[in-house]
Amino acid sequence: MSAASAELTPQDLAGYIDHTLLKPEASEADILRLCSEAVQHRFKAVCVNPVWVKTAVKALRGSGVLTCAVAGFPLGATPTDVKVFEARGATLDGADEVDMVINIAAARANDRGALVEDIQAVAEAVHGSSSILKVIIETSLLTDEQKVLACESAVEAGADFVKTSTGFNGGGATAEDVALMRAAVGPVIGVKASGGVRTADDARAMIAAGATRIGASSGVAIVTGGSGAAGY
Template structure:
C-alpha cells in the first residue's frame, strides 16, 4: 500500500513556529504526501515552500469549534484562496446539528462550498459529540451542500477517529464523497485499519512515523 498518498501531514498547534511549518512541508515533499494541513497564518509559507512539489496545501475554516458566523467562515475561505490554499477543512455548525437544525448545517456548509471556487472542501463533523443518527444526517447535509469530503474530527475535541465512525460515514456518503479519518492516528496499523474501513484520507501529525513503522 502506498500509504503516503493518503496522508494530510498536519500541524495545527497554536505554538507551531515558522521552522516547524517549514520542516512539515519539507517532510511532505520528501515523502510525497497528499497534502499538508496548517493554520491559516501559514498558508502563504506552505504554498511557497511546496510550489511545484505536487503536495497540496490545506488549511482550516471555523476551527476548531465551528461556532463562528457563516459569513466569517466564508471570509476565511476567500482569504485562504487568495493565499493559494488548495483544500479547506471546515468545521460544521456542531451546535446546530446537536439541536436538529439541519437546514442551518447545510446552509453553513453550502456557503463555504460556494465560496471555494471548486477547491476541495472537507467537512469536519467532530463525531465524538454526535449520535450515530446525527453523524449520518451530517454526512447527508455535507453531500447536499456540495462538499467533497466528510471528516471525523478536529483533533481538539473529546475523541478522534474510530473504525466504526469511518465505516458509518462511508456507508452514508457511498462513493459520492471522500472520507477523512483524523485524530489519534499514530501507527501504521491504525492507518491501514482506517483505510480498510473506508477512509480515503488520513489526517495525522505522525505521517513520517507511519511510513517508517511496520
Template sequence: MGLADFIDHTNLRPSANIADIQKLCEEAKTYGFYAVCVNGCNVPIAKETLKDTAVKVAAVIGFPLGAMSTKAKVFEAVDCIENGAEEIDMVINIGWMKSEMYDAVRDEIEAIKRAIGDKILKVIIETCYLTDAEKEKACDLAIEAHADFVKTSTGFGTGGATFEDVKLMKSIVGEKAKIKASGGVKDRETAIQYIELGVSRIGTSSGPKLLKQEAP
C-alpha cells in the same frame, strides 16, 4: 497508491512557529505526502515552501470549535484560497447540529463550497460530540451541500477517529463523498485499517513515523 498518497501531514498546534511549518512541509516533500494541513495564517509560508512540488496545501477554517458565523467562515475560506490553499477543512456548527438546525448547517456548508468553487471541501463533523443519528444526518447534509469529503475530527475534541465511526460514515456517503479519518492516527497498522474501510485521506501529525514503519 502507497500510504503516503493518503496522508494530509498536519500541524495545527496554536504554538506552531514558522520553523515548525517549514519542517512540516519539508517532511511532506521528503515522504511524498498528498498534502499538508495548516492553520490559515500559515498558508502563505506553506505555499512558498512547497512551490514546484506536487504537495497540496489544505487549510482549516472555523477551527476547532465551528461556532463562528457563516459569514466569517466564508471569508476565512476565501482568504485561504487566495493565499494559495487548494483544499479547505471546515468545522460544522456543532451547536446548530445539536439543535436540529439542519437547514442552517447545510446552507453554511453550501455557502463555503460555492465560495471556493472547484477547490476541495472537507466537512469536519467532530464525531466525538454527536450521536450516531446526528453523525448520519451530518453526512447527509454534507452530501446535499455538495461537499467533497466528510471528516471525522479536528483532533482537538474529546476523541478522534474510530473504526466504528468510519464504517457508519461510509454506510451513509457511499460513493457520494470521500472520507477523511483524522485524530489519533499514530501508527501504520491503524492507518492501513482505515484505508481498508474506505477512507481516501488520513489526517495525522505522525506521517513520517507511519512511513518509517512501512515494510520494505
C-alpha cells in the same frame, strides 16, 4: 481489515496522508519542517492554520504536495459569513483544500437546514477558487444519528469530503465512525479519518473502513514505522 488495505505499503499510505500541524504555538520553522517532510515522503498534502498558507504554498511549490487550510477551527461556532471569509482568504492565499468545522450545535439539534446553509456557503466560496472542501463533523460530540445527519447535509451542500475530527475536542477517528460515515455518503464523496491515527496499522484500518484520506500529525511515523506523535 481487508486484504487489500493490509497490503498497502508505507509508500502507498503516504499518498493518503494530510501531514498536519495545527498547534497554535507552531512557528515558521515548524511549518517549513512539516513541508520538507511532506515533500520527502510524498504525502498528499500539508494541513496548516490559515496564517501559514502562504508559507506552505511557497515551500511546496513544484512538489505536487497540496496545501490545506482550516476554517471555523476548531469549534465551528463562528457565523457562516466568517467561515466564508476565512475559507475564501485561504484559497486566495493559495490553499488547494479547506477543512471547515460544521455548526456542531446545529447537528446536535438535528437542524438539517442550518447545517446545509452553513456548509453550502463555504463550499461555494471554496469551489469558486477551484479548491476542495472537507467538512469536519466532530464525531466525538455527536450520536450516530447526528453523524449521519451531518454527513447527509455535507453531501446535499456540495462538499467534497466529510472528516471525522479536529483532534481538539476529545476523541478521534475510529474505524466504526469511518464506516458509518462512508455508508452515509456512499461513494459520492471522500471520507477523511483524522485524530489519533498514529501508526501504519491505524491508517490501514481506517482505509479498510472506507477512508480515502488520513489526517495525521504522525505522518512520518506512519510511513517509517517510528513512534507516533500525540495530538496536532
